[in-house]
Amino acid sequence: MSQHAIEFENVRKEYGQTVALDGVSFSVEAGTTTVLVGPSGCGKTTTMKLVNRLEDPTDGTVRFEGENVQNVEKTSLRRSIGYVIQDIGLFDHMTVAENVGTVPRLKDWDEDRIESRVDELLSLMDLPPDQYRENYPRELSGGQRQRVGVARALAADPDLMLMDEPFGALDPITRDNLQDEFLEIQEQINTTILFVTHDIDEALKMGDKIAIYDVGEVVQYDTPENILQDPANEFVEDFIGSNRGLKKLQVLPVEDVMDADDSLVGKSVSELARERPEFEAAAADGAGTPPYVTAGQSAETALSVLLESDCDDLAVVRDDSVVGTVTLEHLRHSNGPTREELTHE
Known part of the structure; x- marks a missing residue:
């Protein structure tokens, strides 16, 4: 695979007299998640549809793994790309296993290989195969159906996955949990992902890079950190919204x-509680375990736990061992929110 999995070069898309995309140019690095975000009708979904040729450009070039997609037969192209949409699109008359195995079966995989892949993906999605293989979509919750949709998109081990508002129809708690789960899954599968949303907070959470759209143009393409630090123009600043300091904590790892x-390395949280009175006093359960966060969680999560637990210090854990501590002062000095923002979330 080339370094750039997807390349958009001066792409224009017209529908009659309406210009949906005007001179869109950016590249998506292999193995990363790029989020396309903007208000309704700005061109983000149109951009995605150009990749698997649900739409064709009026002008310009779209490349997938270095090849102009216009030179690739549509059916072959689409079978090599995973696709997840908001309304999931599962086949109601098929079981979970049959839904997940759809594309591998179209690609003539043998049945043993399909069965093994289905079980592997259901396990990855926290849907134990022995419990869910034979279920039908109507027997699942919204979050479970969305997990099956993601599993189906990954079934043929695609190098690229397109996700169009995949979590938009879910309730806030389920949506947040699925976002967290998907970020963990992405670390394991290392698939290139193009992700569409209208929600800037979701974009900041999910994206390695973000393309912000306004009326058919990409007005800023950068990392979440750089966009928060230096919005390209007034539109981007307004789209990000208020409390930019707090939003910075969303993209900042606790570590x-x-x-x-170093003196804490190797200790468990319970051991730390016994040695440090301030942690013992904050113990959250009968086992004497105080609140803690993992090193990979966001600084925003640390802030939430600090405020909810009324702690001054919070243990930071990696691989079940304490590696450090974090306080409100650490968060305040992280080029994030002011003291007033921290104490009046």
């Missing part, structure tokens, strides 16, 4: 702001 303490 980047914690106080790393």
Whole structure:
């Protein structure tokens, strides 16, 4: 695979007299998640549809793994790309296993290989195969159906997955949980992902890079951190919204702001509670385990736990061992929110 999995070069798309995309140019690095975000009708979904040729450009070039997609037969192209949409699109008359195995079966995989892949993906999606293989979509919750939709998109092990508002129809709690789960899954599968949303908070959480659209144009394409630090124009600043300091905490790992303490390495949270009175006092359960966060969680999560637990210090854990601590002062000095923002979330 080339370094750039997808390339858009001066792409224009017209529908009659309406210009949906005007000179869109950017590249998506292989193995990363790029989020297309903007208000309704800005061209983000049209951009995605150009990749698997649900739409064709009026002008310009779209390349997938270095090849102009216009030179690739549509059916072959689509079978090599995973696709997840908001309303899931599962086949109601098929079981979960049959839904997940759809594309591998179209690609003539043998049945043993399909069965093995289905079980592997259901396990990855926290849907134990022995419990869910023979269920029908109507027997699942919305979150479970969405997990099956993601599993189906991954079934043929695609190098690229397109996700169009995949979590938009879910309730906030389920949506947040699925976002977290998908971020963990992405670390394991290392698939290139093009992700469409209208929600800037979802974009900041999910994207390695973000393309912000306004009326058919990409007005800023950068990392979440750089977009928050230096919005390209007034539109981007308004689209990000207020409390930019707090939003910075969404994209900042706890390990980047914690106080790393070598003397703590190897200790469990319970051991730390016994040795440090301030942690013992904050113990959250009968086992004497105080609240903690993992090193990979966001600084925003650390802030939430600190405020909810009324702690001054919070243990930071990696691989079940304490590696440091984080405080409100650490968060305040992380180029994030002001003291007033931290105490009046």
